[in-house]
Amino acid sequence: MSDKVSGFFKRLFGTEPDPSPAPAETQPETPLEPLPITPDAVPPTPEPETETPAPEEDLPPPGPPETTPDYVEEIEERAAEIADSQPIIPAPATAEAPRQSWFSRLTTGLRRSSDNLTSSITSVFTKRKLDAATLDELEDVLIQADLGLETAMAITETLRRDRFDREISGSDVRSVLATEVEKVLGPVARPLAVDTAQKPFVILMIGVNGSGKTTTIGKLAQKFAAEGKSIMLAAGDTFRAAAIEQLQVWGQRTGAPVIAKPAGADASGLAFDAVTQARAEGRDVLIIDTAGRLQNREELMDELEKVIRVIKKVDPSAPHATLLTLDATTGQNALKQVEIFGKRAGVTGLVMTKLDGTARGGILVAIARKFGLPVHFIGVGEGVDDLEPFAARDFARAIAGEE
Numbered sequence: 001m002s003d004k005v006s007g008f009f010k011r012l013f014g015t016e017p018d019p020s021p022a023p024a025e026t027q028p029e030t031p032l033e034p035l036p037i038t039p040d041a042v043p044p045t046p047e048p049e050t051e052t053p054a055p056e057e058d059l060p061p062p063g064p065p066e067t068t069p070d071y072v073e074e075i076e077e078r079a080a081e082i083a084d085s086q087p088i089i090p091a092p093a094t095a096e097a098p099r100q101s102w103f104s105r106l107t108t109g110l111r112r113s114s115d116n117l118t119s120s121i122t123s124v125f126t127k128r129k130l131d132a133a134t135l136d137e138l139e140d141v142l143i144q145a146d147l148g149l150e151t152a153m154a155i156t157e158t159l160r161r162d163r164f165d166r167e168i169s170g171s172d173v174r175s176v177l178a179t180e181v182e183k184v185l186g187p188v189a190r191p192l193a194v195d196t197a198q199k200p201f202v203i204l205m206i207g208v209n210g211s212g213k214t215t216t217i218g219k220l221a222q223k224f225a226a227e228g229k230s231i232m233l234a235a236g237d238t239f240r241a242a243a244i245e246q247l248q249v250w251g252q253r254t255g256a257p258v259i260a261k262p263a264g265a266d267a268s269g270l271a272f273d274a275v276t277q278a279r280a281e282g283r284d285v286l287i288i289d290t291a292g293r294l295q296n297r298e299e300l301m302d303e304l305e306k307v308i309r310v311i312k313k314v315d316p317s318a319p320h321a322t323l324l325t326l327d328a329t330t331g332q333n334a335l336k337q338v339e340i341f342g343k344r345a346g347v348t349g350l351v352m353t354k355l356d357g358t359a360r361g362g363i364l365v366a367i368a369r370k371f372g373l374p375v376h377f378i379g380v381g382e383g384v385d386d387l388e389p390f391a392a393r394d395f396a397r398a399i400a401g402e403e
């Protein structure tokens with residue numbers, strides 16, 4: 001595990017990210033002229049801290065006004081003012097922070113989940129010998145930690161088989177927990193393989209509101225840029241002006257052009273333009289953002305299907321990866337999200353974010369067992385280094401509280 005610059009350390013505790021930012025679900029009717037891409041439209045905020053990272057005091061409230069030409073003009077003027085007064089200096093989000101290995105950041109990030117589990121395990125294992133009542137209690141603890149019934153049963157069965165009526169400590173149980181969790185996660189821990197024969201390799205980012213799509217795109221763009229890939233971003237969350245600006249900030253940091261239109265523009269039209277342009281420019285990777293949508297909103301899921309159909313008009317093999325971002329703090333609801341987004345949008349892989357903000361990290365195990373979809377990345381903070389490829393063993397050890 002290599003050391004990386006980290007800026008998240010001081011933010012890990014006491015920050016409970018908002019799991020349900022306001023939906024922006026009204027589809028405006030009036031098509032607007034494309035805005036010129038203005039990569040310097042926003043100040044060089046190191047990383048988005050809230051759902052609406054741009055200064056808000058000048059902005060009208062979100063909603064229908066975002067779609068008016070006046071509003072768009074105002075944004076452009078404000079962007080120009082900011083650009084004049086403030087040079088954009090792309091900087092790593094976490095430049096001044098101490099270096100810390102990914103494993104220790106993972107452990108710190110998952111501390112709420114692991115503390116929850118290990119303290120419950122310790123309180124169950126007060127007796128010296130393992131009996132049936134203790135096993136039942138343990139099963140309840142594991143189910144409450146969102147690990148899922150099957151994994152909970154697998155763990156208690158292993159203990160029943162190997163340790164029944166024998167002396168056992170909390171740390172023995174934690175080690176069985178780590179082993180069983182790793183068994184479930186091993187097969188799904190698969191890196192996101194970018195097929196370099198595809199120019200561009202199109203990644204579509206989907207998920208419910210506030211699950212971390214835009215932030216994840218920024219972090220991925222940073223990783224791809226560091227690998228020397230030529231990237232393009234598409235601000236397909238056309239519902240929210242702030243999301244467009246947020247992506248433009250990431251575009252500046254990573255040197256990636258951002259295809260954008262004013263808030264309210266048609267998302268599928270934007271996706272079409274983006275794939276066409278990325279193809280014409282021979283880009284390696286195109287990452288397309290989408291508006292957050294609740295999986296139970298039929299019309300919004302229809303719209304997502306349309307975006308995919310339109311992408312296929314330019315390249316029938318695209319999107320080459322459809323990544324569902326899951327906010328770990330949503331717990332059991334994440335299972336429903338995987339099921340419905342999977343059916344409607346053909347999810348090819350998962351990214352789980354905000355594992356640092358919850359005691360419910362065990363949900364990833366339940367999801368892995370139920371769907372077997374590849375888990376490509378996990379996020380344990382808002383900083384650019386807080387997203388890493390998913391490693392089953394590290395996660396299993398961290399959640400079981402094993403150092």
Ligand SMILES: Nc1nc2c(ncn2[C@@H]2O[C@H](COP(=O)(O)OP(=O)(O)OP(=O)(O)O)[C@@H](O)[C@H]2O)c(=O)[nH]1
Pocket residue numbers: 015017021048049050051207208209210211212213214215216237240243290291292293353354355356357378379380381382386
């Ligand atoms: N603590 C923590 N916060 C995160 C993580 N990933 C994203 N966030 C934060 O979650 C919030 C929402 O992230 P966005 O990327 O805007 O989410 P989105 O899915 O694009 O949101 P919509 O555009 O509303 O659908 C932001 O404040 C992010 O900084 C993470 O791993 N940990």
